[in-house]
Amino acid sequence: MMEQLPEGKSLGWMQAPPTWISSHTVRFIGLVRVVIQDGEGFILIKKGKPVVHYFKHGTIELKGHSALDYFKSHPILEFNLCKYTPEEFAIALKLCNVEEDEPEITKGPDISSTVIIEQTPQSPHQYAPVPELIPEKAIPDKVIFSQEVNTDGDRAIVPQPVVCDEPDLKIFSQIKNLNGIVAVLVFDNKRNIMMMGDADSEPMLKIARNMLATAKKSTHLLNWGSFVHLTLQIPEGNVIIAPYSDNYICLLTTRTINIGHIRRILRDLQKREAPQNTS
Amino acid sequence: MIGKGIPVLKKILNKILILHDVRGVIIIKDNGEIIESIKSGLEYDDNFITALSTLMADSKATADNFGNSPIFMVFMEFSDYFIHISPLREEFFLLIIAQNTANIGRITFEIKKNKEEIVSLL
Numbered sequence: 001m002m003e004q005l006p007e008g009k010s011l012g013w014m015q016a017p018p019t020w021i022s023s024h025t026v027r028f029i030g031l032v033r034v035v036i037q038d039g040e041g042f043i044l045i046k047k048g049k050p051v052v053h054y055f056k057h058g059t060i061e062l063k064g065h066s067a068l069d070y071f072k073s074h075p076i077l078e079f080n081l082c083k084y085t086p087e088e089f090a091i092a093l094k095l096c097n098v099e100e101d102e103p104e105i106t107k108g109p110d111i112s113s114t115v116i117i118e119q120t121p122q123s124p125h126q127y128a129p130v131p132e133l134i135p136e137k138a139i140p141d142k143v144i145f146s147q148e149v150n151t152d153g154d155r156a157i158v159p160q161p162v163v164c165d166e167p168d169l170k171i172f173s174q175i176k177n178l179n180g181i182v183a184v185l186v187f188d189n190k191r192n193i194m195m196m197g198d199a200d201s202e203p204m205l206k207i208a209r210n211m212l213a214t215a216k217k218s219t220h221l222l223n224w225g226s227f228v229h230l231t232l233q234i235p236e237g238n239v240i241i242a243p244y245s246d247n248y249i250c251l252l253t254t255r256t257i258n259i260g261h262i263r264r265i266l267r268d269l270q271k272r273e274a275p276q277n278t279s
Numbered sequence: 280m281i282g283k284g285i286p287v288l289k290k291i292l293n294k295i296l297i298l299h300d301v302r303g304v305i306i307i308k309d310n311g312e313i314i315e316s317i318k319s320g321l322e323y324d325d326n327f328i329t330a331l332s333t334l335m336a337d338s339k340a341t342a343d344n345f346g347n348s349p350i351f352m353v354f355m356e357f358s359d360y361f362i363h364i365s366p367l368r369e370e371f372f373l374l375i376i377a378q379n380t381a382n383i384g385r386i387t388f389e390i391k392k393n394k395e396e397i398v399s400l401l
Contacts, residue, residue, distance in 0.1 A: 203344070206344075207341055207344050210337065210340065210341055210344075211337070211341055213337070214333060214334060214337035214338070214341075215355065217330070217333050217337075218330045218333060218334055218355060219357065221326040221327070221329055221330035221333070222326065222327060222330045222357065222360075223326075224357040224358070224359045224360040225357045225358030225359035225360070226357060226358045227356075227357060228356035228357055228358060228361075229354075229355075229356050230353075230354070230355045230356075231352070231353070231354040231355075232338055232341055232342065232350065232352075232353055233350070233351040233352035233353070233354075234342050234345050234348035234349065234350060234351060235348055235349065235351065236345050236348060239341070255351075259352070259354050259363075259383055259387075260383055260384065262354075263356070263383075
């Protein structure tokens with residue numbers, strides 16, 4: 001099924017928790033292509049509402065809740081946001097046998113962990129990772145995520161996302177595509193929210209947090225106004241952190257980007273952010 | 280005008296201080312110790328010294344995450360001022376404080392132009 005789906009317009013690969021996808025796609029219509037180990041899947045989304053969840057690993061297919069639970073069993077997903085035109089979205093719906101405005105999450109058979117075990121391939125060597133896909137005991141534990149998708153009768157109610165974020169995605173994607181930008185990480189005080197680019201999110205997050213702590217200490221001690229950005233240049237390139245909306249952004253760049261360029265990027269970013277803050 | 284009694288190092292630092300909207304030029308060690316400084320309209324109080332020490336120590340610690348990488352530059356910007364730190368030699372760094380309206384290109388040019396002479400006096 002995946003091969004037949006329209007490609008859409010890629011906004012870039014990123015890493016983020018599964019909950020980020022639902023809370024940051026309120027204006028997004030398209031496909032979220034998810035890659036986990038050797039398996040591939042997708043979430044078809046219409047303005048923040050997941051319409052189809054699907055994952056395939058070898059001969060194992062997960063659909064609906066099973067695929068959703070599997071995605072949610074990973075703290076961080078690697079995925080590509082692919083924006084669809086209305087025509088592409090209609091084709092995708094048709095391929096998934098979903099009628100418009102009918103959330104797939106309550107439709108069709110839910111493949112339970114038992115079924116998956118029954119479908120385990122004959123050769124354990126051929127599909128060694130499969131038992132890890134959804135451990136038998138994992139399904140009941142997934143209750144911790146139940147507050148995110150409440151059901152009312154047969155229809156799924158997806159809570160309204162907190163942040164209207166497709167413009168943000170476009171901006172981050174544009175920044176990531178600038179010459180010299182290696183990676184973009186958006187984080188808050190608790191966890192990383194999103195990452196695009198060629199870097200490991202955990203070490204990058206640790207460095208970003210350390211730099212943020214330095215910035216906060218210095219801002220407190222020096223009475224020179226609010227913190228705008230902190231840039232550290234080393235032979236490998238630049239590490240930059242700056243506030244963005246209620247979060248922080250961390251950029252890794254090559255050394256081809258100079259401080260004037262960095263300031264311009266951040267100024268543009270803050271200008272785009274300003275209308276959201278004032279509304 | 281700089282008088283005859285002003286040390287040579289201060290004279291060189293003054294070439295940077297006189298640039299538009301530059302408010303302070305300091306030679307600092309990586310532990311935050313100030314070796315030489317000149318200023319214009321700024322107070323180098325205890326909070327300032329603590330902030331510099333923190334910034335130097337933390338920047339070095341962050342650079343160490345990349346395998347003991349040397350620091351080429353630290354740039355920290357606030358809504359009113361920015362700090363520009365660049366290495367001179369070994370543990371010595373040149374720190375510039377300027378208003379955001381200052382011309383960074385001009386400042387970095389002047390740093391490059393005078394770096395060798397400053398280093399020779401350390």
